[in-house]
Amino acid sequence: MESAVLKSTQFRREREPSWRELEDLLEKLRKGSPRSLTPQELTRLPTLYRGALSSLSVARSISLDQSLLAYLESLANRAYFQIYGPRKGFFAVASAFVRRGFPAAVRELARPILLAILLSVIAAFAGYFLCMNNAEWYYTLMPGSAAQGRMPTSTAAELRAVLYDHDTAPGDMLSAFASFLFVHNAGIGIVCFALGFAFGLPTALLLIQNGLMLGAFVALYVSHGLGIEIGGWLIIHGSTELLAIMLAGGAGFALARAILFPGGKTRLGALAETGRTAGQVALGCVLMFCVAGMLEGYARQWVVTLWARYAIGGLMLAFWAFYFLQPLPPAPDDESQ
Template sequence: MTDIVIDDRIDMNTTVNVAATQNDTLRSARFRIEREAHWRRLDELVTRAEKGGTMVLSYDEVRDLSAGYRQAMNSLSVARDISLDRALIGYLESLGARAYLVVYAPQESLGGLTTRLLTHGIPQAVRRSALPLFIGFLALILGAVAGYKLCVNDSSWLYTFVPPEMADQRTPDASADYLRSTIYGDERHGSEKLAAFSTFLFSHNTSIVILIFALGIFLSVPSFVLTFYNGLMLGAFFAMFDQKGLGYDVFAWLSIHGVTELAAIAIACAGGARLGLAVLLPGLRSRREALRHQAHDAIKLAILAALMLVVAALIEGFLRQLVQDPTQRLIIGWGMGAFWASWLLFAGRENKTLHGPLQ
């Protein structure tokens, strides 16, 4: 008797489960039938946009795409709430994800992204980095002043600050005529030797920029020290020429490429400083969140520094040898500085008059 009762209960539970499953299936089928036309239309529009971009869609189709995306997400929410079958939920999740990418992801080519980076991204990142830029340029200037003062008082400091391969026989013991020949590249300094020296400087500065930026995460201290050291070399180098009466000449020689090159080093330091300040002063964010937030602008500063190094290398490899007049060198060097400053200060600014009241 007991076995019969148990069997009856099992049969009843099975019947209930089957009925519930059939009911869920019918409900899912009814839910699908009522909305399936909208999903198919959305699927068609998304497929076309994935293949050719939203540019292939007409105005009405773009409007249908946006409306269809909202309807699909609403259907997905309802399907989850009433626990419809998992196959339907999975289909709506996939369709919603694809539609989201088409509706909200940037539909730009590589050229468009590069243009936006140059016209808005980098200049705006620079203007948001006043304190890190101040740190970078301060480190460079302090190093240059310290290197100059030390070498004016004791010229042997040059051997400490400037590596032998960079000095290239330009030492305090060299004559003024020899030092002058290194500035203007006469017969004792052929184009091959100057080109080799330019290549060395570019390789050296590129390595320094990468190190300065990467080490900034350690509370900015290594970035500051490396930038300060580059300033020491610059100051010591200038002091040696200045003591031989060649201050104006070497200043012009350094300016034609150095305005861009040294600014790149300071900007790389600023990028590293942004990372370091995120770790040191995260504010209300966690350090991980602050680092992720600051990395967006820091990477843009690193890209800018790399771009400036490429330009400096081109100037150093060609114009510095072709242009021998010191005044022209100054005009080119500081003209490039004015170009960088005007681009970074004014590009990508919003025209507020477009958003203001009509006059």
């Protein structure tokens, strides 16, 4: 026991000055930036880091006391993150994601996203024509919680009131219905992505169901002579919210594709690689749902002029088209070249 203590003490005495020097440099970096170090100190830092790693390796091999091992592990970890860790702060990372990460991920998953859009559009048209030909289909396609009392038996005046009644207090029927739609659509989008690993089948079913409900809802208003009005009511937030659902569905399909068709990679490896890109799309969809929530909570309920509703929705569509199709800024690796 005494021999081990002596060995540990001698080991510390011989190498501790370099550890202290490394600690001092790390503290300077923590309080400032690499510019706070002199050129000599910057040159010295990697050498001291490698020395700490060597000390840790030796300490482990000769089984020195646990307190010394814990100290050296902590020192080595701190040095690693200061030397090799990311230099960008939260806002820089968020800015890079919004400017390049999200649109680049959407472009990379263009095919599965187009599949999600195609399924949603076909389902919406199917729901519309089914309900226009037979109003009874509305009760099948639109669950009671989603209908919120809006049925084929409702009068045109009752349906119009939902679209233009903006003078009532918060918490009224209009606010409750708008909140329901946002929560429902956001939930659909998130689940579409999350269930992509189940070979994409739940994702496809959810997209089809959502499209059928949308088509049935539009058919209800068209059958009462309110087609243009319901278009204006939906486009303000739908141009963002429905697009986000389709993007999330495309991300789910990308996960399914990685599992079903991994190519030359293992399924786990293909899923991990695709999952990083799909995860970026899903994160971007969360931001889009937040934007849609603000449009739904304010613009749609307080902008009652029909042309203004279409103008806002059209501008949002144009914005998203430009955002996803514009030339991307160079990647960080490209900037350094």
